[in-house]
Amino acid sequence: MNKNHRFLIGLVGVTAVVTYLIWTGVSKTMVYYLTPTELLAQVIEDPTLHDLGLKVSGRVVRGSWVADETGGLEHHFRVEDLEDPSVSFPVVYRNLLPDTFNDSDEHVEVVVEGRFRQDGVFEATEVLTKCGSRYEAAPEAVT
Amino acid sequence: MTILGELALWIAFPVALFGTVLAFVGGRQQRGDLVLSAERAVYAVFGLLTLASAGIVAAFLGDRFEYWYVWNYSNRELDVFYKAAGLWAGQRGSLLFWVLLLAMFSVIAVFTNRKKNREFMPYVTGVLLTVITFFLCVLLFAEVNPFEQLPFAQADGRGLNPQLQNYWMTIHPPTLYLGFTAFTIPFAFAISALLTGRLDSRWLVIIRKWTLLSWFFLSVGVIFGMRWAYEELGWGGYWFWDPVENASLLPWLTATAFLHSVMIQENRGMLKVWNMGLVTLTWTLTIFATFLTRSGLIESVHSFATNSTIALIFLAFLGVTVSVSILLIIWRYDDLKAENEIQSFASREAAFLLNNLLLLGIAFAVFWGTIFPLIGEALTGKKVSVGPGFFNSVNAPLGMVLLGLMGVGPVIAWRRATKRNIKKNFFMPLGVGLGVFALLVALGSRQWMSLITFGLSAFVFTVIAVEFFKGTKARARIEGSAPPTALLHLVSRNRRRWGGYIVHVGIVMIFTAFAAASFKMELIQTLEPGESVTIESPFGHTYTLTYQGVSTALRTRNMEWQAQALLTVARNGKPVGSITTEKRMYLTYPAPVTEVGIRSTAFEDLYVILANAEDLGRALSNDAGGQRATFEVQINPLVGWIWYGGLMVAFGAMVGLWPSKGSLAEHRSKATPREATREPVGVTV
Amino acid sequence: MGVIIGAVLLVGGVVLFVLYPIIQGQWATLHRTSDEGTEADARKRVSLLALRDVEMDFATGKLDEEDYRALQSELSHAALKAIQEVEVQQKVADLVGSTATGSEALEAEIAAVRVGIAEGRTCASCGHVNSAGSNFCASCGEPLGG
Numbered sequence: 001m002n003k004n005h006r007f008l009i010g011l012v013g014v015t016a017v018v019t020y021l022i023w024t025g026v027s028k029t030m031v032y033y034l035t036p037t038e039l040l041a042q043v044i045e046d047p048t049l050h051d052l053g054l055k056v057s058g059r060v061v062r063g064s065w066v067a068d069e070t071g072g073l074e075h076h077f078r079v080e081d082l083e084d085p086s087v088s089f090p091v092v093y094r095n096l097l098p099d100t101f102n103d104s105d106e107h108v109e110v111v112v113e114g115r116f117r118q119d120g121v122f123e124a125t126e127v128l129t130k131c132g133s134r135y136e137a138a139p140e141a142v143t
Numbered sequence: 144m145t146i147l148g149e150l151a152l153w154i155a156f157p158v159a160l161f162g163t164v165l166a167f168v169g170g171r172q173q174r175g176d177l178v179l180s181a182e183r184a185v186y187a188v189f190g191l192l193t194l195a196s197a198g199i200v201a202a203f204l205g206d207r208f209e210y211w212y213v214w215n216y217s218n219r220e221l222d223v224f225y226k227a228a229g230l231w232a233g234q235r236g237s238l239l240f241w242v243l244l245l246a247m248f249s250v251i252a253v254f255t256n257r258k259k260n261r262e263f264m265p266y267v268t269g270v271l272l273t274v275i276t277f278f279l280c281v282l283l284f285a286e287v288n289p290f291e292q293l294p295f296a297q298a299d300g301r302g303l304n305p306q307l308q309n310y311w312m313t314i315h316p317p318t319l320y321l322g323f324t325a326f327t328i329p330f331a332f333a334i335s336a337l338l339t340g341r342l343d344s345r346w347l348v349i350i351r352k353w354t355l356l357s358w359f360f361l362s363v364g365v366i367f368g369m370r371w372a373y374e375e376l377g378w379g380g381y382w383f384w385d386p387v388e389n390a391s392l393l394p395w396l397t398a399t400a401f402l403h404s405v406m407i408q409e410n411r412g413m414l415k416v417w418n419m420g421l422v423t424l425t426w427t428l429t430i431f432a433t434f435l436t437r438s439g440l441i442e443s444v445h446s447f448a449t450n451s452t453i454a455l456i457f458l459a460f461l462g463v464t465v466s467v468s469i470l471l472i473i474w475r476y477d478d479l480k481a482e483n484e485i486q487s488f489a490s491r492e493a494a495f496l497l498n499n500l501l502l503l504g505i506a507f508a509v510f511w512g513t514i515f516p517l518i519g520e521a522l523t524g525k526k527v528s529v530g531p532g533f534f535n536s537v538n539a540p541l542g543m544v545l546l547g548l549m550g551v552g553p554v555i556a557w558r559r560a561t562k563r564n565i566k567k568n569f570f571m572p573l574g575v576g577l578g579v580f581a582l583l584v585a586l587g588s589r590q591w592m593s594l595i596t597f598g599l600s601a602f603v604f605t606v607i608a609v610e611f612f613k614g615t616k617a618r619a620r621i622e623g624s625a626p627p628t629a630l631l632h633l634v635s636r637n638r639r640r641w642g643g644y645i646v647h648v649g650i651v652m653i654f655t656a657f658a659a660a661s662f663k664m665e666l667i668q669t670l671e672p673g674e675s676v677t678i679e680s681p682f683g684h685t686y687t688l689t690y691q692g693v694s695t696a697l698r699t700r701n702m703e704w705q706a707q708a709l710l711t712v713a714r715n716g717k718p719v720g721s722i723t724t725e726k727r728m729y730l731t732y733p734a735p736v737t738e739v740g741i742r743s744t745a746f747e748d749l750y751v752i753l754a755n756a757e758d759l760g761r762a763l764s765n766d767a768g769g770q771r772a773t774f775e776v777q778i779n780p781l782v783g784w785i786w787y788g789g790l791m792v793a794f795g796a797m798v799g800l801w802p803s804k805g806s807l808a809e810h811r812s813k814a815t816p817r818e819a820t821r822e823p824v825g826v827t828v
Numbered sequence: 829m830g831v832i833i834g835a836v837l838l839v840g841g842v843v844l845f846v847l848y849p850i851i852q853g854q855w856a857t858l859h860r861t862s863d864e865g866t867e868a869d870a871r872k873r874v875s876l877l878a879l880r881d882v883e884m885d886f887a888t889g890k891l892d893e894e895d896y897r898a899l900q901s902e903l904s905h906a907a908l909k910a911i912q913e914v915e916v917q918q919k920v921a922d923l924v925g926s927t928a929t930g931s932e933a934l935e936a937e938i939a940a941v942r943v944g945i946a947e948g949r950t951c952a953s954c955g956h957v958n959s960a961g962s963n964f965c966a967s968c969g970e971p972l973g974g
Binding site: 146147150151154158161162170173174175176177178179180182183184186187190191257258259260261262264265343344345348409410554556557561563564567568610613614616617620621636637640 | 831834835838839842845846847848849850853854855856857858859860861867870874877878880881884885887888889890891892894895899
């Protein structure tokens with residue numbers, strides 16, 4: 001057996017393993033990126049969307065943020081569509097919010113990641129805020 | 144000063160361009176005067192870029208808010224330290240800083256090779272000046288000129304993002320940039336070797352220290368970034384598989400692969416094409432990383448307005464350089480054939496090869512995950528992305544095999560290992576590894592991935608410890624010297640090998656810390672002053688934190704207000720000190736910023752975050768009733784080992800970098816005119 | 829005005845500095861210099877380092893007697909070959925002196941071929957100088973007569 005064969009066996013073996021890992025990794029963790037309008041429209045046509053990982057970007061509805069500290073920290077707020085503020089949905093999040101998060105006039109843009117429950121509440125596992133290009137030098141606030 | 148700097152930047156561009164042409168023409172026609180002139184262009188460009196950078200720094204220090212860049216990243220109240228660091232605070236300045244560092248390394252490369260390796264130098268100079276010219280071109284013509292002026296001078300600047308006002312964040316980008324730019328030197332030598340056709344081991348010898356230097360800075364830079372995230376952004380996390388983080392990891396992975404595979408080429412004359420490819424790939428990834436961090440390409444898919452001119456220019460440049468490199472390798476393919484072949488799977492070559500494949504596999508997975516949003520959108524039209532879960536599930540198994548290989552590599556023989564060799568050297572370390580694993584299982588832990596990692600770490604650590612122990616003993620016996628002296632001689636006789644082992648110990652520590660992260664404890668609790676919260680450490684003891692209240696300061700120099708919560712800490716009921724965490728409201732930033740409180744010990748960090756003071760308004764006015772606050776308390780086991788491990792890695796790399804004065808010098812002692820037997824001459828004798 | 833003078837001085841200085849070698853006809857050497865290791869030197873160095881490591885591994889007890897003998901003989905052979913090659917080159921160097929350029933370099937190569945023949949390494953049919961210990965020519969494949 002010559003060297004090329006040995007090299008190739010190793011190469012093919014590792015490539016196969018890496019490909020397998022990437023394939024399963026992608027299918028397990030892929031999330032769809034939607035706007036609130038897209039989410040609310042698509043979920044009616046396709047109820048399986050409730051079971052998928054989703055990322056939804058929008059804006060925090062003014063004055064909608066309530067921090068409930070009875071029985072552990074729980075944040076409730078609504079996220080509206082950037083273009084059409086009449087479309088919004090409720091979000092619940094049980095962790096610390098980024099410092100830049102608020103529901104004042106500043107119109108904080110957020111990306112919420114998680115699942116859209118059957119009862120129409122978005123259960124977020126992660127909330128990112130975007131400060132816009134002014135603070136381009138900072139990576140997105142990661143929570 | 145600043146106007147002079149701008150002028151210098153404009154002069155640097157034609158000088159670099161002209162120098163590029165001179166270098167290539169000089170190399171092609173073997174014109175020594177043109178080459179000398181091109182080398183002088185390198186010095187001139189460095190001088191000019193130093194002037195330009197000094198101009199930017201002067202503008203920052205002088206609060207020259209008529210410059211867009213200064214206005215956007217500074218204000219009058221900013222610390223002088225951060226003002227000076229404004230050079231690399233944003234995209235525009237950091238591109239200038241990048242090319243300044245590249246010019247600095249180019250000067251060092253040209254200067255140290257002014258009397259040797261002359262065959263390579265015309266094209267080395269040419270390649271370096273090409274890259275410099277490209278960056279200058281971007282700076283001047285892609286609307287990112289740091290000297291751009293505003294129509295009206297502003298009274299005050301917009302201030303630096305408070306998250307960037309952190310010591311680690313100030314030194315993190317320059318360190319990474321040093322790593323990125325230093326790798327251009329090996330790349331230039333690789334291309335020069337291809338162009339001149341001098342493809343023996345000489346170019347590898349020349350670039351050995353350069354690659355290690357670059358790798359050193361990349362490693363340290365990545366660790367600094369983690370440290371910053373841990374303190375400032377991450378709330379107890381240090382790695383988020385964010386595109387920017389991934390981009391800095393990619394060249395580190397391929398450079399690591401190269402540092403290993405180059406040893407196979409040196410020892411066994413194999414993998415020449417592979418190594419050439421790795422150098423090119425690593426360099427490409429350094430440019431990709433620069434481009435990704437400073438163009439906002441990936442983020443732009445979802446958020447930020449992007450400077451698409453820059454994205455296109457960078458992509459075009461990467462496309463051209465990669466194609467040219469590949470064509471050159473194909474052109475010289477016949478000269479890059481292997482001199483030996485792998486004899487056995489059970490050999491050090493095979494272990495190194497597997498190491499290379501795994502590192503590249505990880506790099507590919509990281510790359511794939513990073514650009515997945517782009518691919519996904521292009522293919523399906525839907526916006527998709529993968530999260531940290533993807534990176535962890537792909538990289539954890541690969542990383543664990545890699546970890547195990549670190550224990551195999553040092554003791555397995557080159558060429559082919561016999562069963563006896565394997566038995567003799569693996570029995571004890573494997574026993575230790577399995578013992579640690581079994582012990583942890585017996586203690587009741589069921590975090591399998593972490594436990595296997597701990598077991599593997601123990602195995603690798605034992606292998607390396609035994610290497611040091613036996614080596615020192617043998618050396619002491621041979622020399623008849625005391626163990627410390629023997630150890631010193633052992634290391635200095637083969638710095639690369641023993642330095643490498645030290646690096647491996649550091650990496651093992653870092654892996655251990657990663658694995659320990661799954662034992663992290665955290666809880667969120669709202670407290671009134673006087674109330675306390677108790678958290679149990681995975682090591683068995685408990686911490687009790689008692690909230691003492693918030694003290695506030697209004698209208699400090701650059702802050703609107705500052706609210707600091709004080710908590711006293713007791714370990715198993717015994718007071719051990721206190722910890723503070725605060726919220727700050729900077730004058731120039733729209734949201735409050737959290738400063739976390741960390742209490743570090745060798746085995747764990749107690750980490751406290753002031754999540755939200757219930758009613759900051761009342762707390763600020765020192766109303767006793769308004770001091771209710773919510774805290775997140777974490778215990779991060781072994782997290783400090785990342786930083787200690789990082790120090791170890793840096794130390795090991797420095798051992799390898801230290802100039803050696805060994806008995807087997809790299810240069811020949813006796814003078815010979817040329818490698819006379821290299822080419823046969825058509826003479827009949 | 830000051831700015832213009834500064835600019836002119838800067839541009840002038842830079843242009844003069846960069847073009848000086850061309851104007852003055854200063855040439856940088858573009859040839860291999862004497863203190864660089866040749867390929868044979870590199871091979872010699874690598875094989876000696878490997879040999880040293882094997883000795884060390886034996887001394888530490890990592891290799892047992894049998895493995896050590898096998899590896900040692902293999903590496904010694906390689907090292908010897910490399911050393912001979914280096915010596916041949918140095919002999920050549922001594923023949924022509926150490927500052928060969930131009931026609932002297934050619935003579936050095938001719939001398940190399942001569943030394944090669946003296947040691948039975950130069951191919952009789954094509955003139956290629958083979959490395960020591962070769963039985964067949966690496967260039968044309970003809971057997972070496974010795």
